[in-house]
Amino acid sequence: MLIRPGIGDIRLIFYHIGKIIIIVGFSLLFPLFTAIFFQEKAPQIDFLFSFLLFLNIGLFLTLFFKIEKEIRWMHAMVIVSLSWLFMAILGAIPLYLSGHWGSFLDAVFEAMSGFATTGLTLAKDPEHLSMAHQMWRHLMQFIGGQGIVIMALSFLGKGLGGVFRIYIGEAREEKIFPNIIDTARFMWVLSIIYLLLGSFILGGILRLEGFSLKSAFFQGLFIFMAGFATGGFTPYSQSILYYHSFSFELATIFIMFLGMINFKLHYSLWTGNRKEFWRDIEIITLSFTIFSTFLLVAMGLSEKGIYPQAIALFRQGFYQLISAHTGTGYMTIYAKEFIKGWLGLAMVGIIIAMGLGGATCSTAGGIKALRIGLVFKAFLQDVKQLMQPDNTVLVEKFHHIRDFVLEDRYVRSAATIFLAYLILYFLGAIVGMLCGYPFLEALFESTSAGANVGLSCGITSPSMPTILKITYIFEMWIGRLEFVAIFTLWGFIIALVKGK
Amino acid sequence: MIKISKIKMHIKIQKFLKNFAFWIVILIFTFCILNFNCYAQPISSKELLENAQEYDGKRIIYQGEIIGEVIERKDSVWLNLLDGDFAIGIFLKKDILPQIKFIGGYKAKGDLLEVEGIFHAHCSEHKGELDIHAEKIRIVKEGFLKEEKISFLRKIWIKYLSLSSFIIFICIILRNFWKRK
Numbered sequence: 001m002l003i004r005p006g007i008g009d010i011r012l013i014f015y016h017i018g019k020i021i022i023i024v025g026f027s028l029l030f031p032l033f034t035a036i037f038f039q040e041k042a043p044q045i046d047f048l049f050s051f052l053l054f055l056n057i058g059l060f061l062t063l064f065f066k067i068e069k070e071i072r073w074m075h076a077m078v079i080v081s082l083s084w085l086f087m088a089i090l091g092a093i094p095l096y097l098s099g100h101w102g103s104f105l106d107a108v109f110e111a112m113s114g115f116a117t118t119g120l121t122l123a124k125d126p127e128h129l130s131m132a133h134q135m136w137r138h139l140m141q142f143i144g145g146q147g148i149v150i151m152a153l154s155f156l157g158k159g160l161g162g163v164f165r166i167y168i169g170e171a172r173e174e175k176i177f178p179n180i181i182d183t184a185r186f187m188w189v190l191s192i193i194y195l196l197l198g199s200f201i202l203g204g205i206l207r208l209e210g211f212s213l214k215s216a217f218f219q220g221l222f223i224f225m226a227g228f229a230t231g232g233f234t235p236y237s238q239s240i241l242y243y244h245s246f247s248f249e250l251a252t253i254f255i256m257f258l259g260m261i262n263f264k265l266h267y268s269l270w271t272g273n274r275k276e277f278w279r280d281i282e283i284i285t286l287s288f289t290i291f292s293t294f295l296l297v298a299m300g301l302s303e304k305g306i307y308p309q310a311i312a313l314f315r316q317g318f319y320q321l322i323s324a325h326t327g328t329g330y331m332t333i334y335a336k337e338f339i340k341g342w343l344g345l346a347m348v349g350i351i352i353a354m355g356l357g358g359a360t361c362s363t364a365g366g367i368k369a370l371r372i373g374l375v376f377k378a379f380l381q382d383v384k385q386l387m388q389p390d391n392t393v394l395v396e397k398f399h400h401i402r403d404f405v406l407e408d409r410y411v412r413s414a415a416t417i418f419l420a421y422l423i424l425y426f427l428g429a430i431v432g433m434l435c436g437y438p439f440l441e442a443l444f445e446s447t448s449a450g451a452n453v454g455l456s457c458g459i460t461s462p463s464m465p466t467i468l469k470i471t472y473i474f475e476m477w478i479g480r481l482e483f484v485a486i487f488t489l490w491g492f493i494i495a496l497v498k499g500k
Numbered sequence: 501m502i503k504i505s506k507i508k509m510h511i512k513i514q515k516f517l518k519n520f521a522f523w524i525v526i527l528i529f530t531f532c533i534l535n536f537n538c539y540a541q542p543i544s545s546k547e548l549l550e551n552a553q554e555y556d557g558k559r560i561i562y563q564g565e566i567i568g569e570v571i572e573r574k575d576s577v578w579l580n581l582l583d584g585d586f587a588i589g590i591f592l593k594k595d596i597l598p599q600i601k602f603i604g605g606y607k608a609k610g611d612l613l614e615v616e617g618i619f620h621a622h623c624s625e626h627k628g629e630l631d632i633h634a635e636k637i638r639i640v641k642e643g644f645l646k647e648e649k650i651s652f653l654r655k656i657w658i659k660y661l662s663l664s665s666f667i668i669f670i671c672i673i674l675r676n677f678w679k680r681k
Binding site for chain 1: 552578580582589604605609621627650668671
């Protein structure tokens with residue numbers, strides 16, 4: 001029997017959403033300061049207006065919906081899923097006000113793509129966008145990479161009850177420290193340290209590559225924010241190709257790798273436990289999947305013979321592959337080249353890499369290496385078991401932060417999410433096909449949206465059908481939160497309507 | 501007499517046809533040369549990207565607004581020219597670069613440049629990049645500074661929102677104060 005949620009449940013959910021809106025609203029001060037620094041008058045108005053709107057909505061919800069009640073699993077999941085939806089809608093406001101997005105839906109698409117660290121864009125003429133709006137686009141990705149709720153947790157501390165449940169709802173499963181607040185704060189501190197170092201390095205490279213000091217600093221900052229968050233937004237429509245620099249590309253490859261690694265492994269590395277890195281099932285799985293998908297891409301490109309030299313094939317092939325596998329979406333080729341030059345094996349390799357994704361508890365999206373490793377290990381265990389005498393029981397272990405015995409519950413959970421992602425990719429592809437796109441192109445774009453990658457073969461544009469825009473928004477949202485929170489929200493809505 | 505005039509007419513027609521055929525051949529030849537070596541009209545970025553393999557290694561003319569900045573590399577520079585659809589990287593020697601007045605961005609519409617050079621679908625000099633190596637470059641149209649439009653309505657909204665957030669904030673403080681009491 002479905003139990004209808006009471007008014008207390010709704011108040012609790014909106015009260016906490018209100019708090020999260022206030023915290024995220026304060027991040028609008030960064031683009032506001034950027035607008036002041038660059039003397040961009042219209043964006044100053046846009047961001048001040050948006051900041052006050054965030055503040056009003058947040059304060060209104062905390063004033064009228066305040067309730068002292070324990071957060072249960074259902075509440076936590078609904079808070080997380082609705083927070084992300086609210087952020088996409090509210091975060092779209094300053095974008096829409098700039099006039100660079102054709103409709104409010106396009107701006108919502110951009111904001112969801114930003115927070116979900118996808119990187120697909122519907123911006124018209126981003127080359128003429130203000131620096132303040134560029135700051136907001138890239139900041140959305142940096143915040144979304146760590147997690148909107150993680151951000152709120154870091155600031156609110158004890159003010160948010162049931163924190164562990166909310167933390168899990170945002171597709172995080174591992175605690176670095178016993179306390180979730182400490183874990184959230186560690187993630188943010190680590191990200192900010194990397195941000196300072198990474199921006200300095202990227203800015204330095206750009207300065208050496210002929211960019212002016214101010215431009216090098218801001219470009220380095222933007223590219224790091226979106227790269228570490230495995231987001232993929234760039235200030236220019238040419239993506240990384242704009243910079244015409246091989247050394248810059250190599251630096252961004254390193255940053256994308258950093259973004260795709262589990263935060264707990266970052267902690268191990270920082271505390272000097274380097275052995276841990278090579279023992280982890282995720283790193284072993286990622287090494288294998290990167291190598292095998294690159295092999296597919298390289299074979300596909302060699303067969304086509306479009307690149308004159310091996311270094312060109314490696315530069316373009318490996319870059320696109322790493323960008324796909326880490327879920328970043330930076331490109332050093334034009335979207336049309338995927339169709340014109342890469343169609344076939346190379347494109348299939350990229351689709352597989354996008355679908356697989358990075359590590360759990362990282363900023364990357366997709367199925368995730370841990371799940372792939374577990375399903376693969378379980379399959380191997382079954383084969384080994386068949387080779388043994390009937391009464392033999394094989395015990396398989398895996399190492400992920402610590403040693404685990406491979407139990408059915410782990411495999412079942414991994415296989416369920418694995419399957420759910422595959423269904424998501426194919427459903428999106430079917431909608432794409434219904435809109436008239438060929439299967440491979442529709443699958444490419446759908447996988448890119450569902451796995452929060454951001455590579456595009458040209459389908460994503462302001463002129464694409466509205467139904468496809470909505471489909472991709474849902475894919476990005478569902479893919480980022482890894483299903484459970486969204487399914488709970490649907491369950492919550494059904495219970496509201498049909499419950500007793 | 502009639503026969504002679506007919507023959508004369510016939511000869512004239514034949515001469516005319518010969519001349520006509522000659523000029524047609526010249527025209528076709530010229531067209532072919534132009535077609536294979538250089539496209540006299542500017543080609544759009546969309547056309548170049550959709551048919552990159554066909555244009556690979558060909559001399560082309562491309563027009564676009566300069567965006568971002570002039571990226572200096574030793575004795576060469578990189579420019580990115582946007583023609584409305586896509587931006588393409590242009591590589592050229594520093595000494596042929598004209599005096600750029602406006603670069604496209606939020607505050608300015610950049611100078612419209614026309615380049616003539618070789619298009620590379622996968623440039624071997626630049627490790628597979630799609631680019632144009634410009635040999636000639638000129639400013640077709642000077643850019644300009646853009647005026648910012650500031651919405652009066654949004655300014656009024658800011659005042660109302662500031663006031664309402666202040667009121668709600670005071671209400672929250674008062675509520676917490678009464679609860680503690």
